[in-house]
Amino acid sequence: MFKAVFPGSFDPATLGHMNIIERASRLFDELTVIIAENRQKHYFFTAPERFEIMSELIKPWKNVSVVIWDSLIVEYMRQENIRLLLRGVRGMEDFSYEFELSMMNKSLYPDIETIFMPTDPRYFVIRSSSIRELASFKGDVSGMVPPLVADALRAKFKQE
Numbered sequence: 001m002f003k004a005v006f007p008g009s010f011d012p013a014t015l016g017h018m019n020i021i022e023r024a025s026r027l028f029d030e031l032t033v034i035i036a037e038n039r040q041k042h043y044f045f046t047a048p049e050r051f052e053i054m055s056e057l058i059k060p061w062k063n064v065s066v067v068i069w070d071s072l073i074v075e076y077m078r079q080e081n082i083r084l085l086l087r088g089v090r091g092m093e094d095f096s097y098e099f100e101l102s103m104m105n106k107s108l109y110p111d112i113e114t115i116f117m118p119t120d121p122r123y124f125v126i127r128s129s130s131i132r133e134l135a136s137f138k139g140d141v142s143g144m145v146p147p148l149v150a151d152a153l154r155a156k157f158k159q160e
């Protein structure tokens, strides 16, 4: 049985993330999306908000689930006995960061393997930080995020 985790901030979830999840759902028996909650980091959407959005978005796939985790990803993997850690890469810049991260995770928990999945060319330029910025100027983000996320961004900026 191949079980994998796909950790990230998902602040917010984008079509790039969802494409990785869709492809991974066909490769692995079970995929757990981990909403990372790092107390040192400032997020735009709270962890419960990111969780709620992701819970809706993964509904099409029966073998995909989501959790919030506020500790090391490898600790979640150890606890759940999951050995595969999936990360998406958009290009060399992502890769050098992801490669270092994988070395660190491997030293923390040698039994795990990190698997890199290249982005689909359609989503190559999509990143959560640019989407937040674009949305803050009321730019059109509909080609970059699922409709649910576009609505959540609009609602959040209205509150501010």
Ligand code: ADP
Binding pocket: 007, 008, 009, 010, 011, 014, 015, 016, 017, 020, 036, 086, 087, 088, 089, 090, 094, 118, 119, 120, 123, 124, 125, 126, 127, 128
């Ligand atoms: P983190 O804060 O951990 O980098 P992100 O939410 O930014 O979390 O990303 C989670 C994972 O999804 C990372 O592996 C990241 O490289 C990947 N990712 C982000 N955007 C895209 C995209 N457009 N295409 C493919 N992978 C992506």
